[in-house]
Amino acid sequence: MDMDWVAEFWIPVIKAVVMVVVLLLGGAYATLWERKICARFAVRYGPNRAGPFGLLQPMADAVKAIFKEEFIPNHVDKVIYLMGPGISYAAIIITFAVIPFGPEVNLFGNPVGLWIGDVNVGLLYLLAIAGLGSYGVVLGGWSSNNKYSLLGALRAAAQMISYELPMGLALVSVVLVVGSLSLRQIVDFQGNWPLIVLQPVGFLLFLIAIIAESNRSPFDLPEAENELVSGFMTEYGGIKFALYFMGEYTAMVVNSAIVATIFLGGWKWPALISDLHPLAGVVVFVAKVLFVLFLMVWIRASVPRVRYDKFMRFCWKFMVPLALVNLAVTAVVVALV
Secondary structure, three states: OOHHHHHHHHHHHHHHHHHHHHHHHHHHHHHHHHHHHHHHHOOOOOOOOOOHHHOOHHHHHHHHHHOOOOOOOOOOOHHHHHHHHHHHHHHHHHHHHHOOOOOEEEEOOEEEEOOOOOOOOHHHHHHHHHHHHHHHHHHHHHHOOOHHHHHHHHHHHHHHHHHHHHHHHHHHHHHHHHOOOOHHHHHHHOOOOOHHHHOHHHHHHHHHHHHHHOOOOOOOHHHOHHHHOOHHHOOOOHHHHHHHHHHHHHHHHHHHHHHHHHHOOOOOOOOOOOOOOOOHHHHHHHHHHHHHHHHHHHHHHHOOOOOHHHHHHHHHHHHHHHHHHHHHHHHHHHHHO
């Protein structure tokens, strides 16, 4: 068999399958991660009945969702109603395709990069797919023909469009420093110092914006249960609701990986593991992702939900001007240095 054909076709396929499985499990266990940490913040135990230490709780929740009755209300636009959860979840999964989670390794005599696709415009790809994910939310809310669902979808669209601006400006500052849109080159640039040291303001702006993009507390206004029942998911149940629900937690994992890659050095740890096995970089990357996940859950457990008008005002009157100032300062420093 021609080994070049194996390397060109089967290795990318295997990497893609592994990526999907890891993200499915990661999204499932992100729910347990959040419930356990929030329980500790509230001096509780959290899930501890399904399996040892509650480790099988995500599996129990998945089985429960799968065997729920599939009910489609008569008043919905059925085609778009069924497309919404699929679009939303698919956009989150394919986002991970350009994120490098380790260095190049030697597999059966072939050099294999621990990433699905190394495109030279990786940051543009991330922004494009982030915009695509909002379509699933908007279509799901609009097709439900429910006032609460529609209000939730409108909120989601407004906040995604608004917070993409400071997020994009923070990434432009990174591009000015690194000189590349490739995520792998951004990681390579951080061999000595992670970009959080050079771009602390950009890091904070990007973290806040990506929490808002993910509809995470305290910015979970599209599904605010005390105002909108369940927001854009009000008319969904069973596996369709599970896709939206799992999409939110899988987005947490993917967004944490993006933050770890762009600002925390990805798989690199300055001068500490340079002589160790390349797979040690994967362990470092996972540790950084778990750290960002912990930050997200910490914020959720500590900060109350903000009012919607204040939330939008915070974006346009504080985050966007701060992002522009950060971009201008970065441009001046790069030009002078």
